């Protein structure tokens with residue numbers, strides 16, 4: 001399901017521009033009967049959301065309850081309690097769901113970060129109430145629809161989702177159930193990009209908002225082949241969890257030993273912790289179709305050249 005389906009376009013949405021005064025804003029809210037309204041820059045970028053509550057607190061705290069005094073104040077300078085989080089037009093409907101639990105509308109941006117409209121909680125609820133038969137993606141469908149995502153919006157992934165992805169990683173099978181894998185979450189985008197930029201194949205991944213580094217403990221599993229298998233199972237579990245949570249990620253291989261040492265050093269890994277790979281991930285800003293033509297000649301029954 002595409003976000004376009006729910007989009008109320010900018011031409012039908014009440015918004016204010018960043019040079020509006022308190023009076024102009026209140027008039028606009030009054031006419032449209034909105035208690036919260038998006039603020040756009042002159043160029044059309046989304047800057048945040050101003051609410052009646054923000055204005056009320058401002059009039060109380062800064063204008064001593066004198067509306068006349070507050071009227072000409074530029075609304076952009078008023079402290080805002082919380083801005084409604086936007087999504088890119090390419091985002092998954094799951095992300096809309098999640099945001100709609102906390103905000104009654106979701107601003108939508110195009111790929112140049114320009115505001116193109118909103119999705120209201122009411123429209124989402126109405127749609128799903130009227131279409132109870134909407135087919136959910138099964139876990140099996142989700143495995144088939146996972147793709148490597150290399151473009152993301154700047155919005156940071158919430159801590160509870162980061163934790164869920166790491167737990168999915170730890171839930172992967174390990175040889176002899178030795179559980180030798182450690183995962184480092186790198187929420188600092190500057191550090192993530194520094195690490196990825198030094199990798200020959202990570203360079204192409206532009207502006208990853210955050211990443212994970214997956215390590216194996218050679219004191220617990222001294223067979224590097226098995227340790228590599230354990231780390232690979234962990235990474236795949238995490239990529240599937242990232243996809244299932246409406247995010248997008250890509251595996252960054254650690255074939256180059258110089259790069260492995262750089263990451264181990266930067267993350268202050270103890271000597272027994274070896275890097276096996278990284279994952280760059282975030283809210284996706286590209287959409288990819290599932291692979292259609294998987295090569296069935298690579299599936300063999302009872303070995304090669306045997307009759308089925």
Ligand SMILES: Cc1cc2nc3c(=O)[nH]c(=O)nc-3n(C[C@H](O)[C@H](O)[C@H](O)COP(=O)(O)O)c2cc1C
Pocket residue numbers: 146147148149150201202204205250251252253254291
């Ligand atoms: C071991 C391994 C290492 C990978 N390393 C990189 C990498 O360094 N950079 C990158 O952009 N993609 C990397 N990938 C992702 C592959 O390029 C990707 O899985 C492949 O092109 C298939 O596309 P899909 O994941 O969308 O199905 C890696 C994948 C694996 C399994």
